[in-house]
Amino acid sequence: MTITPYPAADGHATAPTGAEDVNQAPPLAPYDASADVALLEALNREGAGWNEADVRRVGQLAGGVEAQQWAEDANRFDPELRTVDRYGNRVDEVEFHPSWHHLMRTAVAEGMAGAPWAEDRAGAHVARTARGLVWGHTEAGHGCPITMTYAVVPALRHAPELAAVYEPLLTSRIYDPGLRTPSTKRGLLAGMGMTERQGGSDVRTNSTVARPTGEPGVFTLHGAKWFTSAPMCDVFLVLAQSPGGLSCFLVPRILPDGARNPFRIVRLKDKLGNRSNASSEPELDGTVAWLVGEEGRGVRTIIDMVSCTRLDCASGSTALMRKALVEAGHHVKHRRAFGRTLIDQPLMRNVVADLAVESEAATAFTMRLAGAADRAQQGDGQEQAFRRIATAIGKYWITKRGPAFTAEAMECLGGNGYVEESGMPRLYREAPLNSIWEGSGNVNALDVLRALGREPGVADALLHEIGLASGADRRLDAAAERLGNDLAAATADLSSIEFRSRQLVEQMALTLQASLLVRHSTPAVADAFCSSRLDRQGGLAFGTLDASVDTEAILERALPDPS
Known part of the structure; x- marks a missing residue:
């Protein structure tokens, strides 16, 4: 069967509706879901x-x-x-x-x-x-x-x-x-x-x-x-x-x-x-x-189960964000607009690089929680204390980032991302779940306060972990000092902190993620995170990284060329 092109208004031939459109991304699958440098590094x-x-x-x-x-x-x-x-x-x-x-x-x-x-x-x-x-x-x-x-x-x-x-x-x-x-x-x-x-x-x-x-x-x-x-x-x-x-x-x-x-x-x-x-x-x-x-003692008994399910809530949101990033990255590498592929458009590079930074921060945090769980099972007291507070922090923060992240990743695909067959609406509907199950955001924020009040060693364990990056980044050092002061004030009078406990837990999460990235990631990723999340050299939406950020290095790490 021969398809006859229709004449366009400018006299050039165009393909009729239903014909192959060369400006669509090819199917993503098959692909390697483990092609994630940050994950494999954390595994080791x-x-x-x-x-x-x-x-x-x-x-x-x-x-x-x-x-x-x-x-x-x-x-x-x-x-x-x-x-x-x-x-x-x-x-x-x-x-x-x-x-x-x-x-x-x-x-x-x-x-x-x-x-x-x-x-x-x-x-x-x-x-x-x-x-x-x-x-x-x-x-x-x-x-x-x-x-x-x-x-x-x-x-x-x-x-x-x-x-x-x-x-x-x-x-x-x-x-x-x-x-x-x-x-x-x-x-x-x-x-x-x-x-x-x-x-x-x-x-x-x-x-x-x-x-x-x-x-x-x-x-x-x-x-x-x-x-x-x-x-x-x-x-x-x-x-x-x-x-x-x-x-x-x-x-x-x-x-x-x-x-x-x-x-x-x-x-x-x-x-x-x-x-x-x-x-x-x-x-x-x-x-x-x-x-x-x-x-x-039913709550005390079943809480051992909840500690594990909350880790998997953080893990589930981390996997969801990585999947959304891979889908968005695949699309912007193949879709062209205004004479260039989307990934070569400066603003789109900013958006995808920002998503990549968030995804890596979640991965580093989740894998650190898994390491703490593993070593806590072996009787490591320091890791038990860290796990106690960090799991609640991670469950709160990582799952909170999921909905905004998937919405932004879906937007990278434009109208294509809003269509069911793209798979992005399924990710978007899934995104709020982990924040609700196994204790909503408020429940986990209050659990952090409960840990601070009943187990004083957990604050020390958290600050010790963050302090392992001391001296490596002035913005992180400043954030760690602020957090130490705020934790001291909070533990002195926990009854006064409940109203703003979410703010305190977010501060804990961001400072801990910054410490992990400064110690274990590349300078480009660590700098982008510290400047945008700690120093606020940018806006609150994804895609507002400072112009000095090395987006090329971030994207090469997060979305390597499969060839």
Whole structure:
């Protein structure tokens, strides 16, 4: 078939609608999601360089055509709730598109769920975070059950007899979906049921009741949960009010004798984003549960799980930003306007370079948190103190930067970025999630204050980490001095700081990120961050870096030429 060009007003031939447009970026996939210099440097720096080959392999898989299609399909075809079978028997099962299972199977097999707890090797948790950062280039929804399966292990260890039964299956690298007796499966997934309709983050107002059965450590639960994600998981940690106070319980969907545990799913949430992940409202009516930890100490028990899930919130937002940056960078390298490619336009270079700086700062922070988590597990007291405060700071700040970042990256694609098939709207809808889940911004800011008030050593640990870059940059030195003074004033009277606690936590985050970049990145990246985030030699929007910033060096580092 011959396509006849249409004459334009100036007499030159133009292609008809539907013909090939040479001024469109080619498909991004296949690409290497691990082609991230900052990530690979941090992997080695934080003690997991031994896993670089696996990280690179997972990155190539994540950027492949097949995995990218899995991500698109898993989000396009929402999970479906099936409350009863054909005979009217209550089953409360959720059905997923095959692409969801492909994503889950890969994530579990690559050790992103509970596997690091079974590895007696320094850096195992760092390696997991790095693999998650590159696999996060697929889609975020399936990361929820993967994260919770990882995070449940340290909390479950408060009940050694239960951990002995369930931990080997929670740390398995085999994805074995379907509700069956846990002991007959080759691998398990875990979820969490904390919040209720009347309280949300205020879990001490939970009204779900736990009644003793007479058998030691065994209760029945009666009540409802408002937001329980991944209801197809095999086991859940649930908070409920027992006679001794708010306590933590292990709830299996299938009991050891093969009977279904009452776990009625009222509905699945119709969410803004995170569409591939089923989030539900379950009702518990005589649901059998086993006590985990001390009765009345449920928050203290489950907080070990929350510390891990908050790390993954920061990691999820970091992966999302990197994916958005890669998409934007690919587009501006190929799209032409006004006689030049977009990346050669000075203002666009400013925007993309600024996004690159933000992405690297998030990556450095996230990987430092992973290193602290790894070393804290090995008993390092200094790292335990740093982890305690820095995880809350990172969860607050990195997840807060996600929405503005993805919006700016989408704008780099112009109208093309606003179209669903570009994938950018999916990233944009996903972006606010991690700031809300596992404690909203206010909850995390107040958690930082709680840490300062109850554990004085955490402030010293944070300032020590920042001080490792002392003398390397005058702007950082000034920011560190201001922060030290503000922390001293705050800890002297914490009651007066709550109103502006977000401001203090932001100051902590920026100063810590600056220290990490000054120590570990290139002078161009460190200078751009310090001048724009600490010295305010620019505006608040992305793309307002000072003219003295070396954008070329920043972009060469962040978006290397694949050839």
